[in-house]
Amino acid sequence: MVSTTAEPPIDPNRPSSARIYDVFLGGTHNFASDRAVAARTAELLPQTPMIARHNRAFLRRAVRFATARGVDQFLDIGSGIPTEQNVHQVAPEARVVYVDIDPTAVIYARHLLGDDPRLVVVHGDVREPAPVLDDPAVRGLLDLSRPLGILMVAVLHFVPDSPVLTEALRIYREAAVPGSVLAISHVSASAQPTELDRVADLYNRTGASLVPRDREQMERLFEGWTLVDPGVVFGPSWRPDPGEEVDDPAQFLTLAGVAVR
Ligand SMILES: C[S@@+](CC[C@H](N)C(=O)[O-])C[C@H]1O[C@@H](n2cnc3c(N)ncnc32)[C@H](O)[C@@H]1O
Numbered sequence: 001m002v003s004t005t006a007e008p009p010i011d012p013n014r015p016s017s018a019r020i021y022d023v024f025l026g027g028t029h030n031f032a033s034d035r036a037v038a039a040r041t042a043e044l045l046p047q048t049p050m051i052a053r054h055n056r057a058f059l060r061r062a063v064r065f066a067t068a069r070g071v072d073q074f075l076d077i078g079s080g081i082p083t084e085q086n087v088h089q090v091a092p093e094a095r096v097v098y099v100d101i102d103p104t105a106v107i108y109a110r111h112l113l114g115d116d117p118r119l120v121v122v123h124g125d126v127r128e129p130a131p132v133l134d135d136p137a138v139r140g141l142l143d144l145s146r147p148l149g150i151l152m153v154a155v156l157h158f159v160p161d162s163p164v165l166t167e168a169l170r171i172y173r174e175a176a177v178p179g180s181v182l183a184i185s186h187v188s189a190s191a192q193p194t195e196l197d198r199v200a201d202l203y204n205r206t207g208a209s210l211v212p213r214d215r216e217q218m219e220r221l222f223e224g225w226t227l228v229d230p231g232v233v234f235g236p237s238w239r240p241d242p243g244e245e246v247d248d249p250a251q252f253l254t255l256a257g258v259a260v261r
Contacts, residue, residue, distance in 0.1 A: 015033045015034045015037040019081070019102075019105075020038050022081045024042075025084060029079060029108045037203075044199050045196070055154050055185055055256075057236075058256045059151065061238065061239055062238075063149065065183075070179070071149040071181055072091070072146070073142050074100065078126055078152060078158070079098035080105050082108075082109050097120045098113075098122070099121075122138060126155055129175070135185065139174050148180070149181045150183070152182070152183070156221060157213065160211045169221065170224070173261070180261040184256070186212075187255075189213055190256070218257065224261075226259055228259060234250055236249045
């Protein structure tokens with residue numbers, strides 16, 4: 001199903017966070033400008049590709065948590081390029097709306113997902129819920145009178161605190177009936193500040209400001225929701241599958257949590 005939102009043109013010379021992330025995941029949907037930023041980031045933080053993979057693993061576990069509670073529709077905001085183990089693959093019966101601000105992510109997603117009637121791809125901004133929730137294709141797919149899984153995985157660290165963000169989070173919360181699930185993962189401000197500052201500088205120059213948050217700031221993003229155990233923890237420690245446990249979860253620099261309404 002095709003959303004009515006149009007995508008702005010792609011600029012291959014301007015690195016994009018969606019495509020840089022694709023580089024870290026070993027994907028092929030990226031350009032030289034993205035690979036240059038990814039290489040520099042990996043010099044500063046050699047564990048970055050591993051962080052990306054663990055982040056996707058958190059996404060997978062969070063989706064499974066939601067489906068086990070009966071959630072069968074998802075709004076994945078900041079969805080990136082939906083390759084390896086994305087929501088519709090983890091929950092093949094579910095209806096999924098993928099939303100991203102990056103035109104490349106939207107174009108690749110539409111191309112990769114084809115015309116599957118259970119999937120909609122929208123060009124949108126997490127700070128502006130109304131155009132997404134009011135999009136006719138989204139309204140046609142999601143039934144907001146039923147529980148919804150809202151995923152904001154590795155996206156809110158590109159969005160500084162502001163009344164606009166607070167209001168956006170309120171609108172998503174109000175749109176989610178009891179039984180809904182919210183999953184967030186986020187670059188942590190609590191580890192390796194020097195290297196992270198340098199990576200933040202790198203991203204800032206690409207036009208995507210990186211805003212690490214600490215655990216308390218991250219918990220505030222869940223306002224109005226009830227965090228489930230173990231609360232906000234480093235990503236690999238959020239209900240790891242057997243074999244996914246790691247010795248030093250803090251080195252993964254990503255905090256993660258899941259909450260319910
Ligand atoms: C690191 S990727 C995460 C992809 C996917 N959620 C995952 O965790 O595997 C971050 C994505 O957020 C998108 N993004 C950044 N700022 C955004 C915003 N304000 N609204 C929507 N998407 C945004 C980027 O374009 C990128 O695709």
